[in-house]
Amino acid sequence: MARTPKPLAPEREELLLLVAARHFAAAGYTGTSLNTVISEADWGKSSFYHYFSDKRRLHDHVVRTLAARLTQKVQAPDVKTLSATQFWPAMTELAERLHQAGQRRPETRFLGEMFHRPADRDDGALQDVRDQVDQWLRQALKRGRELGVIRNDLPYELLTELTLAVLRSLDRWTIDHKRPLAPERSIALVRSLIEQR
Known part of the structure; x- marks a missing residue:
């Protein structure tokens, strides 16, 4: 036995x-x-x-x-339930909660650094986390388009790639410089690129 x-x-x-x-x-x-x-x-x-x-x-x-610690403190909104007026405030609140979690638990930075490293064939559970984040973001963008708060003049895949690139850049900046933009400024930057005009 x-x-x-x-x-x-x-x-x-x-x-x-x-x-x-x-x-x-x-x-x-x-x-x-x-x-x-x-x-x-x-x-x-x-x-x-x-x-x-x-x-x-x-x-x-x-x-x-590390992912469980983060998700205990930060729950991403259920995008299917968001209205047009709730969408951007919910994204700002999510950014604020992520920022606070990083301040309270500095080891969260290690997860961020791991997340943003170039993909490795041996990433295992890390790739699962990346896939979950990517899937949620795609759902959020799709819902934003349905609500008319995200631009629809660009192909969906291009819009997704642009959004991911900006968010990754903001995340890397925070990790590398340890002085993040205020969450509302980060969301304002994303909005300036993808919000429906």
Whole structure:
């Protein structure tokens, strides 16, 4: 009968999570040395392998944990329920909540850095997060067009690419410079490009 490992002490797990997140953010999955992470987190290899079978399990645990922390604090609006008058205020409120979450939990920055790294064939759970964000954004743009608050003079795919490019640039600026634009200014910039005139 397989033995179930004892629960991991929260402070040990947190240290491993933060060290691993920092390395995955800086070097990506492929470029991160598991031995370096284990050593910096002051874990023994046998202890690590007691809880995680390999680097992939650790990477996916880090991504899922940081994403869960973020979504506990920040719920994206259900775009299907938004009216034309609610649409842009809801987007501004979402940007504000994301900004506040990053201020309260600085390790959220590591998730942002991981999210914006060039895609790696070994991204695992990180690609799942990217896909979820992309899907939500596409739904929001589609709903905005249905409501008449987002321009319809551009092909939908081009509009999506433009919006993603601007949002990624704003996100990278925040991560790289640690001084974000105010959320309402970020949304105003997006609106200036995609709002129906």
